[in-house]
Amino acid sequence: MSLKVTDLACARGGLPLLEGVSFALVPGQALVLRGPNGCGKTTALRTIAGLQPAMAGQIDSPPDTIAYAGHADGLKATLSVTENLTFWAAIYGTNGIDHALDRMNLRQLADRAAQNLSAGQKRRLGLARLMVTGRPVWVLDEPTVSLDAASVALFADVVRAHLAAGGMALMATHIELGLPEARVLDLGPYKARLPDPSSGFDEAFL
Template structure:
């Protein structure tokens, strides 16, 4: 899905942290956000997902087209992996959990409760929801936290598959995921506050949209 933002200003709390952000992302393309901590990567992703209204500017797409994954895993601890997946599949109307199970190799974990998973397993389960959303734009905030090298590769393959199917993605990550159609956007020129301002707070993030 092609989409763009124009002259966007975003705030964190009462403070405007980004101004004049303009970019476009083509169908099948990934845009990787780069900037120092606190520069506004999380704030921009939340704005794209409709969780934080922009101060000004234009979003040339609907937030309903965006699936957002942030720092928190957002799992239902007492439910099994399979029950968590089926819950999300039902919400998003996709029904079939097999694509998510296959993408993140969750078949051996289906009967385990989410609260009994390791940090890496919880992250895999959380990210697998992206496959079930059916949404064209993936907005991902440091998605590889807690993932080992093998599972970073699985995640990269899932994103690559999404792009090949006509989707697009915006990611804040310091890891080179090897995405074939990725380009980088440095947010530093759009910063509206100093480096000493409070950093993006993961505890304020919605886990998923």
């Protein structure tokens, strides 16, 4: 089992952002995407996760292996922490949420409604959702937003355990997670060429 991306090209709003992106992940590996804001990190992750079509290239992974976590936490506001995790475990057909509650330090918040959590607590709950999906490939867009230093370290431990169990992680983040084993891919060299100005394209609309 692996995730292989070959000559990927992707766009936002119909405008090309990236082209020629290639990499492979095998069990136990993590890859961090880096690059300036607007370079296409989120677009690349959404394309790889199957949330939007690629312009070109190939994404090879077995069916139902990817779990995606974006900027939204994917929470039901009126449900408690326990009910949210139970809901997602049922969606993905997995059993048990205790490990997620414990590893993301949510046990004391188990009965609190998601709408009453702080931003950092909501983010921890959103990330705990990954742990009940049972899926080996985690695709994460800025996963540590709203987390304090202690929670970032907690999340890094969760990712490390996921990799040790044969999982994979593809992340876009500017935060140092303390995962020296993670490879880094700079998306800067893969910036797509802009349309020819003679075509009437105005770069101001990017």
